[in-house]
Amino acid sequence: MERKVRARTESVAFVAIIIASLVLFNILSLKAFGRLDLTKRQIFTLSDGTRRIVRGLNDQLTITVYFTANQPPPANDDERFLHDQLDEYRNASGGRVRVVYVTPDTDDRRRQADAAGCVKAPLQSVDQRQEQATIQEVYRCVAFEYLGRRDKLEFLPPGVQGLEYEISSIIKNLALPEGERERTIGFLGGHGELTPEEGLQYMPQFIEQARLNYRTRTVNLNGGDNDVPTDIKGLIIMNPLQRISEREMRKLDAYLMRGGSVAIFGSGVNFPATDPGSATGTVSEHHLNDWLSEYGVSLQPNVILDLRATDAVVAFGRYRGRVRLVTWPEIASFSGTPSAQDMLTQGGMDPRFPVTFRLPGFISTYPSEIRIDESKRRATGGELNVFARTGPNSILRTDFNIDIRQILQQGPSQFQNAAQHGPYAVGVALQGPFRSAFAGRAETASNDAGAPAVVAANSNVPQRSTDRARLMVISSGNMFALDTLRTLIQLSQGQPPANLAMLSNTFDWMSQDTDLLAVRAKDTSDPQIRADVSDKAKQFFKWGSIALLPAAIGVLGLAVLSARRARIKDLAKEFGPKA
Amino acid sequence: MAEQAKSTKSGVLRGGIGSPLANIWTIAKREFRAYFNGPMGYIVVTMFTLFVGLLFFFLFGTLVLRRATLQPLFTSMSALLPLLCAALSMRSFSEERQRGTIELLITLPVRDSDVVVGKFLGAMGVLFLTLLATITYPIALSRMGDLDSGPVIGGYIGILLGGGAYIAIGMVISSYMKDQISSFIVTSLLGYILYFMDKTLIFLPQSVSSVLEYLSTDFHFKSIARGVIDTRNLVYFGSVITGGLMIAARSLSSRRWS
Structure with missing residues (x-):
């Protein structure tokens, strides 16, 4: 009896000691620990x-x-x-x-x-x-x-x-010290562009309401006499109407080569009105292609019409009607993260790219196609990301007298059965390091009415950019114009348009450190099942897993146990008592 | 000596004490085979794969949502794990008692810890085999999308560790219980208490809730199943397994004295 009591006491003490030691060990492990992140994209590791x-x-x-x-x-x-x-x-x-x-x-x-x-x-x-x-x-x-x-x-x-x-x-x-917290974003002026003074008058109010730590300022290059100021964090060129001279482009390029960020919102066709129902466009005269084409990117002289667009009530003279705004394509977001193949076949926007990050989508007004010349791209270097494409039912048009009523009267078949159709690229970004568009090219004297060539003055411009250099092109010039935003607010019944969020994302993209931008691009969403996986394959996976797999294990069990039973019977017959 | 440790055909140890590893290996093999000598092993694996499949496809709607992730699979497995492990551990000592072979077991010339660890490894072998049957899921899904292997590896490690913890607890219960059914019920109940512990914290004060959250098996499992191997989770599961096995061994020893 005494032995039993002693044994029980010892057991209780033993269990208590074990539990206490393990608790202590766990507490220690909370103080000093290590982690190994096995995920492909290092989702749980700080950058x-x-x-x-x-x-x-x-x-x-x-x-x-x-x-x-x-x-x-x-x-x-x-x-x-x-x-x-x-x-x-x-x-x-x-x-x-x-x-x-x-x-x-x-x-x-x-x-x-x-x-x-x-x-x-x-x-x-x-x-x-x-x-x-x-x-x-x-x-x-x-x-x-x-x-x-x-x-x-x-x-x-x-x-x-x-x-x-x-x-x-x-x-x-x-x-950051107080003085450095506010950053300046420049807007190029002097060529009829949209600037905070002209067409973007809402900018100070927007910055204040969205509590963005930015100031804006208009930058005028004066035909190439002025450099792009170095104290700005990025330069936006929004819907230029007049020619940007080669000297000015060289200044822009020099800014880029020194690690600057440039965002261009401009189309290959200029539509002065911000009315989605009817407009007449003319081929743009900004000549930005003289510069951009050296990077393998060019704005085409066409306009994209896309069935992927919002429905809206539009006035046609005395009448009003609900129509699909095919002239203002909606660049839609995916529910997850699209693969490169999904982007090519379905269009839409890349949610990993900082400018389109967390956007529900955005509306591009009268966009034109951005064409990419791969051979030039390879020669220039850098990393090109096509982050926005129109939908698969989008078509190109080179007749710039747009009347949405006439277009829609022809029915959706013109989009669905078109021989040539989208998705078309409408947003691209180039990240350095890449070779200058003007590397090894002497300045032509004809660009500025008799201005002398100033090749020597440009000799200190790097021929190759740093890795900080960023160039973004979106082929829609008026998408942030005050009148456009008013129309978008009407269309969405008072909701703030996503285009504005895109503008603040653009500010961040231009001004932020490269490694911090990489953090934003880090994709933490679940990967998607590919769109090309057939329903048959999915059903086979489903019923194979639910029914076939357990049935196979069950049948295997039955077979093994039956064989075993038969073997035992045979042994019993062989060695058992004989009748 | 090595020869002494060799098992007979039926798996019962013969002779004196061999090397602990050899003894453990022999016992583990015997235990593993015992699960599949009757229908028990097959029933357990069949039911587990069936319910995991139903939960994965119908409750979580993985294919409908087009997500190329196995997170719902591991969530389903984790929810069924207390039942599976209770079924695997209930027989470890309770069956020996029911059959009256426990006396034979404790009088064998092997250490109690070798018996416990051997039985534990036998049950873990069955768990491993069960998980191996679900390998078709990552193979199929990786062909359908860009499946991240990190959370898949983490998920399987988490299930093995979680399963190990439940089996160790089940062995403690089994060492004290006379019949298998009681052992199964108590082990599953304890398993689900540990599983749900981090899901009832809203009703508790913050100081208590953080302790209970740490004690929850699912809290640690979820962490590993994301694809992050954290030493804190390893220490937690290691502690539960070690503690469980030590207490089970002690329980076996105390039988010898009584």
Whole structure:
């Protein structure tokens, strides 16, 4: 009896010691741990750009997360990702980053979240079996504080795409001295372009309302006498109407070669009106192709009409009617991340590219085709990304008297049965390093009414760009014009147009560090099943897995057990008692 | 000595103590075969693959959503794992007791820890074989899209570790229970308590919820299944497995004394 009691006591003590040791071991493992990210795109590993930013912090940065627990799926998965990502920030910072988690489940905590500027927003969850949708109001907010400066992500939309970029951008901004926080974006003027003074008058208000840390300024090259200023973070050329001289192009190119960013919004055909119903265009006279064609990119003298467009009520004289706006193609987003093949066959936009990042799509007004000359492209170098294409039912038109009523009267078959059809490229970007468009080319004297050749003056221009150089071309000149935006707001019944979000993305793309842009392009979404996989193959996979696989295992089991039973019977017959 | 450790045809150890590894290997092989000597092993693997398939295609609608990911497969497996592992571990000691062979087992000239580890590896072998049957999923899906191999590897490692944890717990329960059914019920119940632990945190204060979240098997599994091998998750699963096996061995030893 005594032995039994002693044994039991020893057992209890043994179990207690084991549990205590293991608990201690687990606590220690929380202090010192390592991670191995097996994902192809290193989704859960901070990029070098982010590491550099957090290592550069001189003081304590406090990140406070206000996240409602148990959010409807799939939004509930994001909390874990955010948690892990912030752990990575903390580890990379060497103690400079402190992370505080607040679950806003009491009135006090909710008040705390509200005081931090967080926004409570509804999330919808769908019960497919009961065919019911329920709405839950949740907090998904991250607040930052560094040296008394504050910023926040007031509501993280579901999905973790680009989260690292957003967090790192805020940290970088907070860490910058006050004077450096505001960056300047230039708009080229002097050729009838859209500038903050002419056609983009909403710009200061937009920048203020969207709380963008940017200033804008119009840049005039004065026929090539002036250089592009070096203090601007990027230069936008928007819908130029008049010729840009070679001397000016050389200045633009020199800016690019020194690591500048240039974004061109211009078409091969100029449509002065911003009316989607009817317009008359003329071939553009900006001569940008003289420059761009050296990079293997050219704006074609045509206009793309596309069935992939929004329906809208348009006035035709005294009448109004609902029509498909084939003159203003919608460059649609994919539900996931498209493969290169999907982009080629389906069109749409690449959500990985920083300018089209997190956009639901955008409207291009009277776009023209961007043609790519592969041989020139290869000779120039750099990395070209075609990030926007029209839909597969888009056609080219070289008659520029557009009347949408007449076009639609011919029916959809002109799009669906066209011998030549899209997708056509309408947005491309070239990332350095690449060779200058003017490398080894002497300046022609004829460009500026008798101006002398100034080859010697350009001798200090690099013949090859740095890797920071970025050139983007979107073949729609008026998509940000005030009148266009007004029309888009009317069409979307008061909703802010996605084109505006694209403009702020463009500012970021031009001004941001290369390694931080790479963070934004990091794709965290699930890959998609290819569009060309047949339904037959999918059904075979489905029923093969549900029925064939278990049935095969069952049949195998039956066969093995029957054989075994038969063997035992034989053995019993052979060695068993004889009758 | 090595000869002594060799098993007979029926797998029962003969003679004195061999090298621990040889003993463990012999016991593991015997255990593994025992699952497939009757219908039990086949039924378990068949039912598991059937339910995983139903959940993957109907509940998560993977093909409808066009996602080339196996995350729903591992989520389904993880939800069924407590049941599968309870079925695999229930027989480890309870069956020996029911058949009256436990006395024979504890009087064998091998260490208790060798018996426990051998039985554990036998059950793990069956789990491994079950997972091997699902290899058709990543093969098929990788032909349909750009499947990321990281989360697939992570998912399988996570299931093996999670399964190991449930089996170790099941062996502790089995070492104390007399019949297999009770052992199955208690193990599945405990398994699901650990599985759901991180899903009920909303009702608890934050200080308690973080501890419970850490104790949840699914919390650690999800982390690994994303394709991230984190030492914290490995330590957690390693601790549950080691602790479970040590307690089971102790339970076996205490039988010898009583």
